[in-house]
Amino acid sequence: MLRQVAISCLLAALALPAAARTRPHYGGTLRVEIEGDPWQRTGGLARRMVLDGLTTIGPDGTVLPALAVRWTSENNDHRWQFWLRSGVHFQNDTALSSAAVEASLTASCGASCPWSAMRAAGSSVVLTADSPMPNLPALLAGDKYLIGFDADPHVGIVGTGPFAATGELNNPGVTRLVANETCWQGRPFLDSVEISSRKSIHDQWLDLSVGRADLVEVPAEQMRQAHDQRLAVVASPLVSLLALTVSDSGALSSPSLRAAIALAVDRGALSNVIFQKQGEIAASLLPAELTGYAFLFSTQRDLNKAHELRGGVAPPALTLAAEGGAAMQLAAQRIALNLRDAGFSVQVVSAGAPQHIDLTLRRLTLESSQPQCALESILRAASLPVPVTEQTPAGLYKVERAIVDTHLLIPLLYLPRAYAVGGRVRDLRLGPDGAPQLAGVALEDAP
Amino acid sequence: MNLRQKLLLLLSLMVAVVVAAVAWTVLVRIRQVFEQRDQEETALFVSQFQREFQHRSAEVAASVGRIAASERARSIAFQLAQSGDASPYLTEAQTLAQDAQLDFLEIVGPDGNIVSSAQWPARFGYFEPIAGADQPTFLKTEDLPDASSALGIFAMRTVRRSDATGALAVRILAGKRLDQSFLADLPTAPGMQLALYRDADQVPAATQQSHLGPDMLPFEPKRLIGAAGEVSHADRYESLIRSAIRSGQQASSILYLTVRREDSVNATAIPLKNDTGVVLAVLIVAISRSGMVEAQQHIRAIAYGVAAGGVFLAILASLWIAARVSRPIERLAQAAEQVAAGNWETRVPERGHDEIGTLARSFNHMTGELVAQRDRLVQTERVAAWRELARRLAHELKNPLFPLQLTVENLVRARELPPEEFDEVFRESTQTLGMEIANLKTIIGRFSDFSRMPKPQLERIDANEALRRVAQLYFRPAARGEQEPSENLSPAFKIKCMLEIASDPLFIHVDPELLHRALSNLVLNAMDAMPQGGTLTLSAQPKGKAVELRVADTGEGLTPEECERLFTPYYTTKQHGTGLGLAIVQSVVADHQGGIAVESRVGGGATFVITLPRADGTES
Numbered sequence A: 001m002l003r004q005v006a007i008s009c010l011l012a013a014l015a016l017p018a019a020a021r022t023r024p025h026y027g028g029t030l031r032v033e034i035e036g037d038p039w040q041r042t043g044g045l046a047r048r049m050v051l052d053g054l055t056t057i058g059p060d061g062t063v064l065p066a067l068a069v070r071w072t073s074e075n076n077d078h079r080w081q082f083w084l085r086s087g088v089h090f091q092n093d094t095a096l097s098s099a100a101v102e103a104s105l106t107a108s109c110g111a112s113c114p115w116s117a118m119r120a121a122g123s124s125v126v127l128t129a130d131s132p133m134p135n136l137p138a139l140l141a142g143d144k145y146l147i148g149f150d151a152d153p154h155v156g157i158v159g160t161g162p163f164a165a166t167g168e169l170n171n172p173g174v175t176r177l178v179a180n181e182t183c184w185q186g187r188p189f190l191d192s193v194e195i196s197s198r199k200s201i202h203d204q205w206l207d208l209s210v211g212r213a214d215l216v217e218v219p220a221e222q223m224r225q226a227h228d229q230r231l232a233v234v235a236s237p238l239v240s241l242l243a244l245t246v247s248d249s250g251a252l253s254s255p256s257l258r259a260a261i262a263l264a265v266d267r268g269a270l271s272n273v274i275f276q277k278q279g280e281i282a283a284s285l286l287p288a289e290l291t292g293y294a295f296l297f298s299t300q301r302d303l304n305k306a307h308e309l310r311g312g313v314a315p316p317a318l319t320l321a322a323e324g325g326a327a328m329q330l331a332a333q334r335i336a337l338n339l340r341d342a343g344f345s346v347q348v349v350s351a352g353a354p355q356h357i358d359l360t361l362r363r364l365t366l367e368s369s370q371p372q373c374a375l376e377s378i379l380r381a382a383s384l385p386v387p388v389t390e391q392t393p394a395g396l397y398k399v400e401r402a403i404v405d406t407h408l409l410i411p412l413l414y415l416p417r418a419y420a421v422g423g424r425v426r427d428l429r430l431g432p433d434g435a436p437q438l439a440g441v442a443l444e445d446a447p
Numbered sequence B: 001m002n003l004r005q006k007l008l009l010l011l012s013l014m015v016a017v018v019v020a021a022v023a024w025t026v027l028v029r030i031r032q033v034f035e036q037r038d039q040e041e042t043a044l045f046v047s048q049f050q051r052e053f054q055h056r057s058a059e060v061a062a063s064v065g066r067i068a069a070s071e072r073a074r075s076i077a078f079q080l081a082q083s084g085d086a087s088p089y090l091t092e093a094q095t096l097a098q099d100a101q102l103d104f105l106e107i108v109g110p111d112g113n114i115v116s117s118a119q120w121p122a123r124f125g126y127f128e129p130i131a132g133a134d135q136p137t138f139l140k141t142e143d144l145p146d147a148s149s150a151l152g153i154f155a156m157r158t159v160r161r162s163d164a165t166g167a168l169a170v171r172i173l174a175g176k177r178l179d180q181s182f183l184a185d186l187p188t189a190p191g192m193q194l195a196l197y198r199d200a201d202q203v204p205a206a207t208q209q210s211h212l213g214p215d216m217l218p219f220e221p222k223r224l225i226g227a228a229g230e231v232s233h234a235d236r237y238e239s240l241i242r243s244a245i246r247s248g249q250q251a252s253s254i255l256y257l258t259v260r261r262e263d264s265v266n267a268t269a270i271p272l273k274n275d276t277g278v279v280l281a282v283l284i285v286a287i288s289r290s291g292m293v294e295a296q297q298h299i300r301a302i303a304y305g306v307a308a309g310g311v312f313l314a315i316l317a318s319l320w321i322a323a324r325v326s327r328p329i330e331r332l333a334q335a336a337e338q339v340a341a342g343n344w345e346t347r348v349p350e351r352g353h354d355e356i357g358t359l360a361r362s363f364n365h366m367t368g369e370l371v372a373q374r375d376r377l378v379q380t381e382r383v384a385a386w387r388e389l390a391r392r393l394a395h396e397l398k399n400p401l402f403p404l405q406l407t408v409e410n411l412v413r414a415r416e417l418p419p420e421e422f423d424e425v426f427r428e429s430t431q432t433l434g435m436e437i438a439n440l441k442t443i444i445g446r447f448s449d450f451s452r453m454p455k456p457q458l459e460r461i462d463a464n465e466a467l468r469r470v471a472q473l474y475f476r477p478a479a480r481g482e483q484e485p486s487e488n489l490s491p492a493f494k495i496k497c498m499l500e501i502a503s504d505p506l507f508i509h510v511d512p513e514l515l516h517r518a519l520s521n522l523v524l525n526a527m528d529a530m531p532q533g534g535t536l537t538l539s540a541q542p543k544g545k546a547v548e549l550r551v552a553d554t555g556e557g558l559t560p561e562e563c564e565r566l567f568t569p570y571y572t573t574k575q576h577g578t579g580l581g582l583a584i585v586q587s588v589v590a591d592h593q594g595g596i597a598v599e600s601r602v603g604g605g606a607t608f609v610i611t612l613p614r615a616d617g618t619e620s
Helices: A002-022 A045-050 A098-112 A201-210 A220-228 A255-264 A267-274 A303-310 A326-341 A371-381 A393-406 B003-069 B071-083 B092-100 B180-185 B234-247 B290-340 B355-414 B419-451 B463-474 B476-480 B512-529 B560-565 B581-591
Strands: A029-033 A055-057 A063-065 A068-074 A079-084 A117-121 A124-128 A148-152 A156-159 A163-165 A174-179 A192-196 A215-218 A232-246 A318-322 A346-349 A359-365 A409-421 B104-108 B114-117 B135-143 B149-160 B168-177 B192-198 B224-226 B251-256 B264-273 B279-288 B459-462 B495-500 B507-510 B534-543 B546-552 B595-600 B606-613
Touching (some): A045 A174, A045 A192, A098 A124, A098 A148, A156 A163, A201 A215, A220 A409, A232 A255, A267 A326, A318 A326, A326 A359, A359 A371, A371 A393, B003 B071, B003 B135, B003 B149, B003 B192, B003 B279, B071 B168, B092 B104, B092 B114, B092 B168, B104 B149, B224 B234, B234 B264, B290 B355, B459 B463, B463 B495, B507 B512, B507 B606, B512 B534, B512 B606
Parallel strands (some): A029 A215, A318 A359, B495 B534
Antiparallel strands (some): A055 A063, A148 A156, A174 A192, A232 A359, A232 A409, B149 B168, B192 B224, B192 B279, B546 B606
16 A cells, blocks of 8 residues: 555656646747748738737637627628627727727728628627628638727737737847737736748748747748758648639630639649648638538649630730749749640739739638638638628538639649747647637746 | 153152052051961960860769769659659759759659759659750750740769669759850950850740741841840841851851941851751850951051151152252253353253263253354355455446446547547536446445434334325325225336225334335335236235235246345345345334235235234234
């Protein structure tokens, strides 16, 4: 018995340090390096950390309350009312109000809002539209509709999120965020986050390897390389769609030509070589994980059919632009090469080129794990009309098929988002859109 | 143009022609030598450049060989053979190309498909048609992602797997771009310019079938790219480039880029062909001729200066020579003119023993002889004149003396006669003696008049009036007739006198008495010439700045010999003439700055023409 007690005590003593390691510590500064702008409206890392939405997407894809504690819909989802959480303050101690929410949402989407009218009603905001908005709560969880405002030119954007912008300009290219002590969700573990922007992937990885950075980006096409270099990579599910948006004016006003383009692209080469087998070939807008019917869309390249659809007509030279970095440019060149095989003359131009662009290679984020919401977010990002979607898989398939058959948006690949973390970072999780959720991150060596 | 000027011109022309001929010959020869040297230099530069080009090609081949032999390439080949997965090597070509400083690099798999491409990364998986056996360097037009193409020096090497089999796995096809930076990187001599002409580089090579064939596209100057960008005056290279393309051989020519000769180049066009012999581009090696042309111009300027100086000196020498040669001749000419003017005492200096000296001596000898002969002639003529005078005097005096002698002898014989008869004889004899003595006085008076011609007292008179006065003296009716010819016959000789004068006066400056005497002599001579009668015509008419007075008869006329001697003193054709009449007429006319001539033929009468200057000097 004594022997058993002694062994138990020994095991307990051994287990204590282990338990202590799993318990996060407060404090420390997380150094993050990214290629883009931390304040960009879609996918901006700092924006996600400073601002909150009315709703948020849970790990299981369900819509959860955030700044809105509850919501109701009326009139067949034409009218929505969101009740705001009480006792919430912005980082400048201004209380969250329905008027501030109304102003923020109006500034966020301008004329392209899903709703047609919005008004503050006490501690709630009411949004109405001419068409049903069944996915509005999920949409409001997206980056575009985060609540905040530009309070002070020295401070920058002010929100209710776990971190607050300091507006420090000591180090150019570095955005410093500090923990919001009065955050309604509770104080984050980290004292501060320093985000170094405009850093190349090579430099990010170098800084990570020498300990100058804690969190860096890993593009999908370099995930294998990151693994080869034994970086600790945290990858999201397939959260972005690589797609070709096709202009329905000019040379590609003919649906058959657009169909020929869709058939001419070699998705396999894009996936296997350029994106190093880290993505999934897509012919549908939504991945099979969300819908289950993605296999019904053919991903096969059919040059003969493409030639047939082109009908021997040599269209004028098309312009193709790619939004993004080197991999996107390379993918655009590959697509151009594929299209030349099908008899098209394609010139790859920069995204900001002044001339009319016929084809644009874009990476669209699936902002929700709810299929209808994800579809709507993709269509809105692609500036395509959003049809009324039925909540049944069959109805969703019908809608998606109709959209895909217009060939105005040609799905190519689903891609994940990934980050590499340093050894002192713990508990990093990625959100449903693949963005890192730094509010729950702690540092191993924090005091 | 005098002799000196002619000599000067001739000598100057000769010198100028000689200098010009020498200068031209020298300049032509210099130009030939310069151009020959320039061509040799150009050929040397081109040869050096071609060696450098081959060296660069060898460098490309060596680089590709090193890549193919590298551990990395062998590892790729091994792993490809093991896994067949080419995706991990997508960017490998770019890395290898960057390390080897190559512009083009493709890793080609065993199946001939591109595993990785540095110049066109998106071309992975596409078939590379050139991938065969190893090839030394060759030229190739490579398609690029922006739908253009580029020319490059390529080499291909096979990577042998590092495993025991050593089987062929992948090939490395790599090269360097032949472009502006390549040209700029090549070492060039001073004044050398390199340029590359490519046709239709915006057309992908796959569709560029003709390349730079004989049916090449229209020449576009902007496609001629040099180390510093577009080549100035690129259009001047068109013919040379076309020639190189057409023949497929190296072509050289001197190209004048502007109107200035120093803006010319010695250009060589080198066709760059691929392994099938198709001309892909033309490389231009242009060597400026400015240095040579400037040297030529410098030499030419010196030659022109020397020639001008030579010509100037030659002119000075010609002046001196012409003066030295022509001065004695000019002196001779002036002396000859003076001799011609009557100054027979003129002499010229005798210098030297050359022809001019001989000529001067001969001239002086000649003038000396002339003077001596003139003196002898004067002496002779003087003697002859005295003899003639003596003869005439003897002749003239002999006639009256004979009656005087007879009268005196009769008178002597008459002393024997009775006084009455003696008185009558005496009276007749004294009468005869008186008459003969008077006759002798007359003869002596004529001689005296001839020897003492009075000096003319000039007056302005009308020549018509002078003729009318003479006619009135000898033919009174004719003088009255004025304009109409008079046909009144002389009582003694039945001579018809005709007066032909103009209505306008013809003024002359003469001594009226002397002119009247001269005209009277002519009229009397004419009357003597027509013993059987005839027509005497007196006329006056203007002729130029003179007035012609004519006295014409219709007598027997004169022979040419008589005409020649007619005005000689004491020459006469009449039986009782003194021969002084016409001499007096000539003397009078000469004293009035006029002239007298006779027009006659045998049986046709004679016309004496006196020409006197008009008083008003006008010309009719």
